[in-house]
Amino acid sequence: MRNPLSKTIVEIEPSGIRKFFDVVNEMEDAISLGVGEPDFDTPWHIRDEGIYSLEKGRTFYTSNAGLRELKIEIAKYMERKCHVTYDFNHEIIVTVGGSEAIDIAMRAMLDPGDEVLIPQPSFVCYPPCATLANGVPVIIELQAENEFCLTAEEVERAITPKTKLLVLPFPNNPTGSVMSRKALEEIAEVVIRHDLFVLSDEIYAELTYGEEEHVSIASLPGMQERTIVINGFSKAYAMTGWRLGYACGPAVIIEQMLKIHQFAIMSAPTTSQYAAVEALRNGDEDILRMKEEYDGRRRYLLHRFREMNLECFEPYGAFYIFPCIKEFGMTSEEFAEKLLESEKVAVVPGTAFGASGEGFIRISYAYSLEDLKKALERIEAFITKLRK
Amino acid sequence: MREKILAFIEKNSRIDLKELAIMLGVDVSAVVNELEAMENEHIICGYHTLINWEKTGIEKVTAMIEVRVTPQRGMGFDKVAERIYNYPEVESVYLISGGFDFMVTLEGRTLREVSQFVSEKLSPLDSVLSTKTNFILKKYKDHGTIMTEPAKDERMKITP
Numbered sequence: 369m370r371n372p373l374s375k376t377i378v379e380i381e382p383s384g385i386r387k388f389f390d391v392v393n394e395m396e397d398a399i400s401l402g403v404g405e406p407d408f409d410t411p412w413h414i415r416d417e418g419i420y421s422l423e424k425g426r427t428f429y430t431s432n433a434g435l436r437e438l439k440i441e442i443a444k445y446m447e448r449k450c451h452v453t454y455d456f457n458h459e460i461i462v463t464v465g466g467s468e469a470i471d472i473a474m475r476a477m478l479d480p481g482d483e484v485l486i487p488q489p490s491f492v493c494y495p496p497c498a499t500l501a502n503g504v505p506v507i508i509e510l511q512a513e514n515e516f517c518l519t520a521e522e523v524e525r526a527i528t529p530k531t532k533l534l535v536l537p538f539p540n541n542p543t544g545s546v547m548s549r550k551a552l553e554e555i556a557e558v559v560i561r562h563d564l565f566v567l568s569d570e571i572y573a574e575l576t577y578g579e580e581e582h583v584s585i586a587s588l589p590g591m592q593e594r595t596i597v598i599n600g601f602s603k604a605y606a607m608t609g610w611r612l613g614y615a616c617g618p619a620v621i622i623e624q625m626l627k628i629h630q631f632a633i634m635s636a637p638t639t640s641q642y643a644a645v646e647a648l649r650n651g652d653e654d655i656l657r658m659k660e661e662y663d664g665r666r667r668y669l670l671h672r673f674r675e676m677n678l679e680c681f682e683p684y685g686a687f688y689i690f691p692c693i694k695e696f697g698m699t700s701e702e703f704a705e706k707l708l709e710s711e712k713v714a715v716v717p718g719t720a721f722g723a724s725g726e727g728f729i730r731i732s733y734a735y736s737l738e739d740l741k742k743a744l745e746r747i748e749a750f751i752t753k754l755r756k
Numbered sequence: 757m758r759e760k761i762l763a764f765i766e767k768n769s770r771i772d773l774k775e776l777a778i779m780l781g782v783d784v785s786a787v788v789n790e791l792e793a794m795e796n797e798h799i800i801c802g803y804h805t806l807i808n809w810e811k812t813g814i815e816k817v818t819a820m821i822e823v824r825v826t827p828q829r830g831m832g833f834d835k836v837a838e839r840i841y842n843y844p845e846v847e848s849v850y851l852i853s854g855g856f857d858f859m860v861t862l863e864g865r866t867l868r869e870v871s872q873f874v875s876e877k878l879s880p881l882d883s884v885l886s887t888k889t890n891f892i893l894k895k896y897k898d899h900g901t902i903m904t905e906p907a908k909d910e911r912m913k914i915t916p
Contacts (some may be wrong), residue, residue: 389914402914409907492916543914660763664779671778714913721916737775 380496384720388704399743400714403561404541404689406606407734408661410643411654414605418643426638431610432630433615433622434462435641441648449573450584452592452686453754458619461626462636462644464601466571466613468629471497473567473615474533476624478503482532487518489690490537491569506531509724511693516543516682520554527558527676533565536585539572542721542730543690544683546576549583556588567594572686573611574604575657577663578652578683583622586616593618603641604655605647610640662687665733665740676751687734690718694727696754704729710753711746757782761790762799767900769803808903810895816863818847818895819870822888823858823878833857836883845873856888867891 392398409415433439439456446452455459462468475499478484484498487508495505508526510516523534536555538547547555568585576582584596585653600613615625647654669689673680680691695702700717707713716732718725733740760780771879773791777784794800809816828835833851840860841849847861860878864870874889895903 383916385914385916388910392913398913402911403911404915405911407909407911660760664764667781668775668778716914716916737779 380499380553383492385492385716388714388716388720391705392708393438395708395712398708398712398714399739399746401731401733401735401743402714402716403732403734404688405608405734406603406658407736408606408658410607410610411647411651413650413710413715414607414643414647414654417646418610418639421639421642426642428638430462430635430638430641432635433626434636435638435645438462438641438648441645442616445648446597446616450570450582450587450597452584452586452597452616453749454616454621459622460614460616462611462624462641463600463615463629464633465602465611466569466598467493468633468746469596469598469600469613469615469625470494470567470569471500472625472628472632473598473617474501474503475628476617476621477501477533477565477567477596480528480534483528483530484521485526485531485534485586487497487522487535487537487621489516489540489542489718489725489728490535490721491541492721494535500598503533504530507722507724509722510543510545511724512681512694512728516545516690517542517547517553519551520558523555523558523650527562527564531562531564533567534559536566536568538570539576539582539685540567540688541572541686542688542716542725543728544686544688546580546582546685547585550581552585553582553588555666556585556591558593561628564594566591567598568595569598571598571600573599575659575687576685577659577666578684582685596621601644601647606658607640607643607647610637610643612640612644613634630711662733665735665737668734668737669731669740669744672748676748677750687732689731689733690728691731692728696751700705700726700729706749707750711744711750713743713750735747757786758790758794758799760821761787762794765791765800765803806899806901808895810903815865817865817867818892819864819874821858821860821862821874821878822852822856822890823860824856824885825858825881825883826885826888828883829858836881839883840878842867843877845872855898861901876898 438458442460443454443456446454470493480502482503483506484503485508486494487510500503507524508522529593566585570584573582584597586592586597596615596617598615601607601699670682673691678691681687700719704715704717716730718728766774773787774784777787825836827833837849845862847863850859852859862870874887880885
């Protein structure tokens with residue numbers, strides 16, 4: 369029999385996180401700080417709208433790009449949140465989670481051999497999506513001394529004549545880093561000078577803490593026409609299981625993305641789309657409430673790690689904190705395994721998000737304060753033993 | 757800051773003040789001072805415990821009584837309300853818009869105890885015109901808290 373598989377897919381490494389997942393799942397009494405989704409339930413009024421849409425028998429496909437009402441609400445949201453104006457008819461597409469939007473954006477934009485700059489540590493899907501779109505992922509290793517923010521010099525250094533697209537994964541999973549307006553302006557200058565495009569994954573945009581508000585690179589002069597903004601409902605509204613995201617960008621790109629989407633997906637889940645309309649119309653207060661809670665936990669974790677003398681920069685985004693464990697002379701993976709073995713606390717090794725995550729672990733604070741306190745006591749006991 | 761402190765302690769009045777200060781990013785003395793000030797200003801009126809009595813085996817009945825009254829000259833409803841809320845068995849008294857005037861919640865050990873209160877104390881008051889007693893059969897949610905078992909974490913243990 370012939371080999372049934374494509375070489376491209378076989379050569380792609382499975383997500384590193386899965387290995388660990390199996391071990392943790394078998395441990396009944398493990399406390400996990402390894403989850404990348406909110407601990408809150410979807411606010412009831414949003415769920416209720418989903419239920420209502422089912423009761424009304426709205427169980428059909430929607431138009432390929434998404435419900436008209438939803439696209440209008442997304443356009444309004446982008447205007448009030450990011451100060452960028454999009455034509456809901458031609459510049460917005462509703463997708464199955466932010467992940468689908470990332471996938472089809474790359475497919476729509478890349479020709480074989482086109483290079484995609486991907487800063488790491490970052491979410492696991494960018495390199496495989498680039499590869500599947502026949503592009504070539506080029507990794508930019510973010511530096512701990514920059515608190516894992518991307519600099520214009522780093523972009524400049526990675527550019528070759530084949531570079532076409534820059535992925536901008538901020539606020540960042542796993543580091544919690546955010547980009548300042550100034551840093552984005554410097555990057556925008558490089559992007560425009562080299563005639564590149566940007567895929568800005570802003571799925572955590574609502575979860576930014578501290579003085580500075582989230583800035584979308586699409587809002588900078590000359591950037592809207594070169595940027596695809598990815599966003600969705602999972603993180604801000606605690607709607608991960610609804611699988612709903614969207615992309616906003618220039619009509620020429622969205623039009624081609626829509627082609628892939630219409631053949632591969634048809635349309636995003638209808639129930640989710642109706643629920644999402646409600647989320648955008650009446651959900652701002654829910655976001656605020658959840659954000660306040662995350663912010664309190666974030667401060668608490670940072671305080672506790674500093675108390676333990678564990679090196680850790682202050683993260684201003686998402687719901688992750690990324691402490692450094694280099695002092696213990698182990699790899700991230702060893703540290704995570706030993707911590708699980710001896711104290712039954714699960715964290716994710718930084719290397720699951722790229723080689724530059726070596727020496728760090730990702731801790732999620734999408735957990736109640738009680739759980740976090742319990743887990744931190746165990747982590748403290750663990751590192752005290754290691755230091756002896 | 758007051759609003760934030762209140763948001764936290766409304767849900768958990770036993771929160772460790774040091775932890776609360778860390779979460780708010782302020783000094784613990786600032787939190788203590790604010791709490792004291794709010795207690796003095798009677799913004800914080802108490803730190804009570806939410807008990808699901810059904811689970812304790814201790815018998816209790818709660819009634820919500822709709823009361824229609826004639827307001828007293830010069831005093832409006834306040835004087836009448838005072839006569840009612842001074843009874844220790846009265847849990848709460850609200851002035852209500854609509855078809856009646858006061859909503860009075862009352863806790864007693866037995867149905868008889870509650871109806872005795874209504875017939876012997878509440879109804880005979882001069883200004884009370886009529887009462888309608890509604891007994892609570894089951895409490896699903898109280899003070900923003902669902903009284904059934906806490907939900908389990910349904911998430912997978914590790915996700916990217």
